[in-house]
Amino acid sequence: MSAAAALGEDLATYNFAYLDEQTKRMIRRAILKAIAIPGYQVPFASREMPMPYGWGTGGVQVTASIIGPQDVLKVIDQGADDTTNAVSIRAFFQKVASVAVTTKTREATIIQTRHRIPEEKLQAGQVLVYQVPIPEPLRFLEPRETETRKMHALEEYGLMHVKLYEDIARHGHIATTYAYPVLVAGRYVMDPSPTPKFDNPKMDMSDALQLFGAGREKRIYAIPPHTRVVSLDFEDHPFEIQTFDEPCALCGAEGVYLDEVILDDRGGRMFVCSDTDHCEDRRAAGHRGRLSPDEAYAGHGQVQEDTGR
Amino acid sequence: MYVAVKGGEAAIANAHKMLADRRRGDRSLPSITVEQIVEQLALAVDRVMAEASLYAPDLAALAVKQARGDMIEAIFLLRAYRTTLPRFGASQPVETGEMIAERRVSATYKDLPGGQVLGPTFDYTHRLLDPALAGDEAVETAPARDSEGEPLTRVADILAQEDLIERAFTGDSAEMPREPSGDLTREPMEFPMARDLRLQALARGDEGFLLALGYSTQRGYGRTHPFAGEIRIGEVEVEMDVPELGFAVSLGRIRVTECQMVNQFAGSAKLPPQFTRGYGLVFGQSERKAMAMALVDRSLRAGELGEDRVAPAQDEEFVISHADNVQATGFVEHLKLPHYVDFQAELDLVRRMRAEFEVRQSRDHDTQEAAE
Numbered sequence: 001m002s003a004a005a006a007l008g009e010d011l012a013t014y015n016f017a018y019l020d021e022q023t024k025r026m027i028r029r030a031i032l033k034a035i036a037i038p039g040y041q042v043p044f045a046s047r048e049m050p051m052p053y054g055w056g057t058g059g060v061q062v063t064a065s066i067i068g069p070q071d072v073l074k075v076i077d078q079g080a081d082d083t084t085n086a087v088s089i090r091a092f093f094q095k096v097a098s099v100a101v102t103t104k105t106r107e108a109t110i111i112q113t114r115h116r117i118p119e120e121k122l123q124a125g126q127v128l129v130y131q132v133p134i135p136e137p138l139r140f141l142e143p144r145e146t147e148t149r150k151m152h153a154l155e156e157y158g159l160m161h162v163k164l165y166e167d168i169a170r171h172g173h174i175a176t177t178y179a180y181p182v183l184v185a186g187r188y189v190m191d192p193s194p195t196p197k198f199d200n201p202k203m204d205m206s207d208a209l210q211l212f213g214a215g216r217e218k219r220i221y222a223i224p225p226h227t228r229v230v231s232l233d234f235e236d237h238p239f240e241i242q243t244f245d246e247p248c249a250l251c252g253a254e255g256v257y258l259d260e261v262i263l264d265d266r267g268g269r270m271f272v273c274s275d276t277d278h279c280e281d282r283r284a285a286g287h288r289g290r291l292s293p294d295e296a297y298a299g300h301g302q303v304q305e306d307t308g309r
Numbered sequence: 310m311y312v313a314v315k316g317g318e319a320a321i322a323n324a325h326k327m328l329a330d331r332r333r334g335d336r337s338l339p340s341i342t343v344e345q346i347v348e349q350l351a352l353a354v355d356r357v358m359a360e361a362s363l364y365a366p367d368l369a370a371l372a373v374k375q376a377r378g379d380m381i382e383a384i385f386l387l388r389a390y391r392t393t394l395p396r397f398g399a400s401q402p403v404e405t406g407e408m409i410a411e412r413r414v415s416a417t418y419k420d421l422p423g424g425q426v427l428g429p430t431f432d433y434t435h436r437l438l439d440p441a442l443a444g445d446e447a448v449e450t451a452p453a454r455d456s457e458g459e460p461l462t463r464v465a466d467i468l469a470q471e472d473l474i475e476r477a478f479t480g481d482s483a484e485m486p487r488e489p490s491g492d493l494t495r496e497p498m499e500f501p502m503a504r505d506l507r508l509q510a511l512a513r514g515d516e517g518f519l520l521a522l523g524y525s526t527q528r529g530y531g532r533t534h535p536f537a538g539e540i541r542i543g544e545v546e547v548e549m550d551v552p553e554l555g556f557a558v559s560l561g562r563i564r565v566t567e568c569q570m571v572n573q574f575a576g577s578a579k580l581p582p583q584f585t586r587g588y589g590l591v592f593g594q595s596e597r598k599a600m601a602m603a604l605v606d607r608s609l610r611a612g613e614l615g616e617d618r619v620a621p622a623q624d625e626e627f628v629i630s631h632a633d634n635v636q637a638t639g640f641v642e643h644l645k646l647p648h649y650v651d652f653q654a655e656l657d658l659v660r661r662m663r664a665e666f667e668v669r670q671s672r673d674h675d676t677q678e679a680a681e
Contacts, residue, residue: 014393015393018393019393020393020395022395023392043497043498043499044497045493045494045495045496045497045498047392047494048385048388048389048391048494048635049389049392050389052385052635052638052639052642052643053635053636053638053639053640054636054639054640054641054642054643055639055643055646057639077646078647078648078649078650082317082318083317083647084317084320084321084646084647085646085647086317087317087318088321091318091321114646115648115650115651116650133640133643144626145500145630146500146501146626171662172662172665173658173661175658177651177655177657177658178650178651178654178655179651194648194651195650196650196651196653196654197654198654216636216639216640218497218498242654242657257650257653258653259649259653260649260653260656274650
């Protein structure tokens with residue numbers, strides 16, 4: 001046998017869901033600790049994953065450690081199931097864990113996400129796994145881990161309030177629009193990952209378990225179900241979420257987060273639901289927006305605006 | 310017409326087909342073999358093994374081939390494989406004093422027992438492109454050294470006999486190493502780090518990053534007055550204790566590069582004046598990496614030795630947090646992933662603030678006109 005063929009055979013075996021069982025046990029311990037101390041960042045010995053750091057290795061490790069053969073997995077990026085990285089992560093779990101996958105929020109038992117929380121209210125028994133790039137909410141105020149851990153231990157969050165106050169003094173607004181800091185269970189200030197602040201209220205008293213994995217920074221944290229999650233603000237400058245002037249151009253939804261899609265180079269644009277499953281669901285139920293196609297939505301890849309425009 | 314950004318699955322599959330096609334290149338040329346890479350691009354293989362923390366020349370060569378020669382990509386491939394391997398124990402510390410050295414040089418002594426052994430080095434070559442290498446000319450076998458196979462005295466041990474250099478972690482040293490030493494690929498990393506973990510982080514750290522940091526210490530950013538006490542390259546035995554047997558068994562030999570830097574230290578009221586050490590140890594043949602590592606190791610000991618920490622190379626959190634090229638490349642390159650949800654949030658805020666700005670401007674303008 002050639003050396004190359006021998007190599008191939010040695011390499012062929014990977015455990016269920018890629019990680020070895022000792023690693024999963026280690027990560028599950030970290031997850032349990034995180035659930036026990038809501039909002040606290042638990043250090044864990046993050047592994048090298050077969051996708052790059054910064055591309056969801058934390059979320060993938062959390063998912064790999066909690067997933068079982070009976071689970072149904074949904075993966076979204078920017079709210080969409082069909083963005084390339086979501087496709088890639090979903091394919092990874094199909095390959096290494098051969099689990100059922102779905103794009104339907106309500107059918108999933110585990111939802112791994114980057115940058116969004118689904119519009120549909122999550123249910124008890126569901127787990128939302130966030131991919132986190134920088135878990136430390138104080139990082140851009142204090143670059144040193146040794147310092148920020150001390151600040152959390154002492155509940156010393158004055159710096160964060162000063163930052164928010166300075167935003168108001170300078171811009172008239174709190175200039176943080178995503179990764180907006182929250183206070184979890186009245187104790188730890190937490191970074192909700194770079195979700196738009198629009199999604200912050202969905203974290204509060206959620207029926208679902210929320211797990212956060214930061215692979216490169218080696219931290220896991222959690223919000224157990226039914227936990228108070230409050231966005232930081234001031235009495236005279238209460239926290240507000242983004243609002244959009246127009247409804248979704250495809251399904252007519254209001255009060256959802258929208259993506260701006262550029263239609264031409266003359267300033268033409270449309271706003272569509274960022275949560276693709278929510279949008280498809282609504283269209284299947286007969287809702288129509290300004291630019292929805294005349295024919296009933298078929299659910300396949302291409303969406304065309306009506307020709308009359 | 311608006312076409313939604315769909316079809317990611319097919320696009321990815323096609324992109325990967327194209328990647329495989331480009332990797333293979335011109336089909337009329339023979340495919341490069343793993344064996345050829347191991348033999349003829351040995352230093353590339355060494356770097357991949359060193360920064361992937363896995364001594365496996367065949368696998369490293371396969372990674373180089375699969376990565377089309379992109380070193381960090383190859384390191385990444387090998388690490389992602391290494392991480393899935395079970396750990397069944399730790400070897401005993403390798404005894405580099407017993408090394409069968411192919412190369413051993415010291416900058417601190419003109420001559421020393423065993424002599425200066427240049428070995429297979431680029432040093433003193435003239436960097437002139439060699440047209441003969443473009444073909445397949447026969448290369449004569451290198452002459453063997455008479456004394457080949459004999460262990461060489463370590464330079465640091467010579468200084469230690471006179472107590473002129475601080476003790477390494479042996480004997481009655483207050484700071485005994487942990488047994489077995491820590492492993493940052495298996496345990497959460499915490500700052501400040503123990504030196505074993507710090508050395509591990511440096512050993513798998515990016516060669517270019519450590520080179521630049523080591524260089525910065527030479528240019529005054531945290532100067533350590535280094536001398537290359539000794540650099541040696543060669544094979545060492547890896548042994549492991551087997552509890553059932555009661556003695557260590559050999560697992561085989563690996564090639565490593567070791568660098569012992571000898572650095573100045575004035576001493577204090579408690580400590581006599583003594584040289585201090587910076588240490589570098591790397592898989593394979595990589596002097597540049599071992600030397601840079603030794604410089605940075607010494608710089609990072611600033612706190613322990615009571616020196617002011619003023620330069621980047623002395624800052625443990627800064628150095629260790631950014632030395633890992635697989636982490637760094639992942640996070641830098643993740644910026645090409647879609648961020649439109651967050652960008653939308655920023656866009657919204659900037660538009661709002663602009664609108665407010667324009668209202669303010671026109672109001673100020675109106676008041677000014679009214680005043681005039």
